[in-house]
Amino acid sequence: MLPSAAPGKVSDLKLVEKGDNSATLSWSEPPTKAELTGYQIQYYPTDNPDNVQYMDVGKNPTQATVLNSNPDISTYRVRAKTVDGIYGPYSDPLVNGKIAPVDGGGGGDTGRATGGGGVPLVAWLLPLLLLLIPLLLLVPAEVYS
Numbered sequence: 001m002l003p004s005a006a007p008g009k010v011s012d013l014k015l016v017e018k019g020d021n022s023a024t025l026s027w028s029e030p031p032t033k034a035e036l037t038g039y040q041i042q043y044y045p046t047d048n049p050d051n052v053q054y055m056d057v058g059k060n061p062t063q064a065t066v067l068n069s070n071p072d073i074s075t076y077r078v079r080a081k082t083v084d085g086i087y088g089p090y091s092d093p094l095v096n097g098k099i100a101p102v103d104g105g106g107g108g109d110t111g112r113a114t115g116g117g118g119v120p121l122v123a124w125l126l127p128l129l130l131l132l133i134p135l136l137l138l139v140p141a142e143v144y145s
Contacts, residue, residue, distance in 0.1 A: 005032075005033055005034060005086070006082070006086045006087065006088045006089075007030045007031070007032035007034065007036060007079075007080040007081070007082055007086070007087075007088035008030035008031035008032055008080075008088055008089075009030055009079075009088060009089045009090075009091060010027050010028065010029075010030045010039070010078045010079055010080055010088070010090070010091040011027065011028045011030065011091060011092075012026075012027055012028040013025060013026075013027045013076065013077070013078055013091045013092065013094050013099065014026050014027070014094070015071055015076075015094060015097045016063065017065075018071045018072070018097065019071075020070070021067070021068060021069065021070060022065055022066060022067050022068070022069060022071075023043075023065070023066045023069055023070075023071035023074065023076065024063065024064070024065045024066075025041065025063065025064055025065075025066065025076055025078065025094070026062060026063040027039075027062050027063075027078050027091060028062065029059075029062055029080070030080050030088055032080065032082065032088070034082040034083065034084065034086070035082060035083045036059045036080050036081065036082060036083075037058075037059060037081050037082065037083050038056060038057055038058045038059045038080075038081055039056070039057050039058075039059065039062070039064070039078050039079065039080055039081065040054055040055070040056050040057075040078070040079050040081060040087065041054065041055040041056075041057065041064060041066060041076060041077070041078050042054055042076070042077045042078075042079075042090060043055070043066055043069050043074055043075065043076045043077075044074065044075055045070075045073055045074055045075075046073055046074060046075045046095055046096055047073070049075070053069075056081075059080075071096070071097050072096055072097060073096060074096070075093050075094065075095045075096075075100075076093065076094040077090040077091050077092075077093050077094070078090065078091045079091065
């Protein structure tokens with residue numbers, strides 16, 4: 001028997017209830033051709049991503065409460081799991097109670113200027129400069145006068 005395909009990306013991750021030391025999250029079921037067995041929530045203090053923790057939850061409902069986690073200073077992501085044990089991609093991160101912008105499907109905003117498609121701007125400028133320099137050298141000196 002062939003394994004099923006990975007589920008799609010979980011969407012619409014929201015903070016629906018905030019406690020002093022807990023967060024209740026909700027999300028939409030991802031597109032999938034396989035039967036889901038549940039979800040995995042990844043969470044960590046936003047300022048300390050090395051302190052990551054995981055919480056497995058069932059598939060119904062698409063909501064869960066994460067205990068011992070302050071939603072004002074934590075980051076959350078959710079992914080679905082199939083009956084074959086295949087995980088889909090994580091949702092966009094919910095950072096400090098808000099969905100964070102994601103650059104190119106990576107881990108969030110890097111703070112770098114990009115030239116489209118998530119490519120750093122310097123990667124576009126260097127080839128352009130390498131093309132322009134020989135052209136400038138070919139132009140006769142009278143043009144500059």
